Amino acid sequence: MTKPRPKWTILHTAIAGFVVLAIGGLVLSAFEVYEDCAYICKNTGSRKGYRQWFFGAETGRWYHESELEEFMRANYSTQLQEDWVSYMGTGKNVFGVSMSFGHERPGPIMHADSERLDTYVRSLDDAGKKSLYELFSSGDESRIRSEVEKILLFPDDGE
Numbered sequence: 001m002t003k004p005r006p007k008w009t010i011l012h013t014a015i016a017g018f019v020v021l022a023i024g025g026l027v028l029s030a031f032e033v034y035e036d037c038a039y040i041c042k043n044t045g046s047r048k049g050y051r052q053w054f055f056g057a058e059t060g061r062w063y064h065e066s067e068l069e070e071f072m073r074a075n076y077s078t079q080l081q082e083d084w085v086s087y088m089g090t091g092k093n094v095f096g097v098s099m100s101f102g103h104e105r106p107g108p109i110m111h112a113d114s115e116r117l118d119t120y121v122r123s124l125d126d127a128g129k130k131s132l133y134e135l136f137s138s139g140d141e142s143r144i145r146s147e148v149e150k151i152l153l154f155p156d157d158g159e
Contacts, residue, residue: 029095080133
């Protein structure tokens with residue numbers, strides 16, 4: 001006579017479920033499911049971005065037009081040239097944990113946050129705004145760095 005097999009209990013079912021979930025979590029956590037991408041225009045300080053999913057879809061598109069871009073578009077649209085550079089390309093798994101990082105080097109303008117840059121630009125007259133655009137679009141890293149340092153010391157709207 002054979003011994004009867006033990007019946008599954010609630011405890012056995014819970015343990016098996018936990019094991020399946022743990023293995024599933026480990027498998028899912030190993031795959032990058034989306035990448036958060038962001039870019040800055042080296043000439044104007046405008047920023048944009050989106051989320052790129054592993055299956056090709058893009059969601060969450062956003063765009064912040066800087067005061068400098070707005071000024072150039074309104075007054076010198078034929079001279080406005082954008083130079084977009086990636087400053088964030090962070091791949092994440094299903095749990096939102098960062099798995100990969102990739103971006104270019106936008107240069108000194110990256111250090112001037114949008115609000116402070118916009119406040120600074122608003123304080124300039126039209127000739128100053130045009131001059132700032134010409135400086136940023138010149139690619140002269142040393143002079144741009146000096147200007148960005150002035151922008152960083154400029155009081156923002158809340159101060």
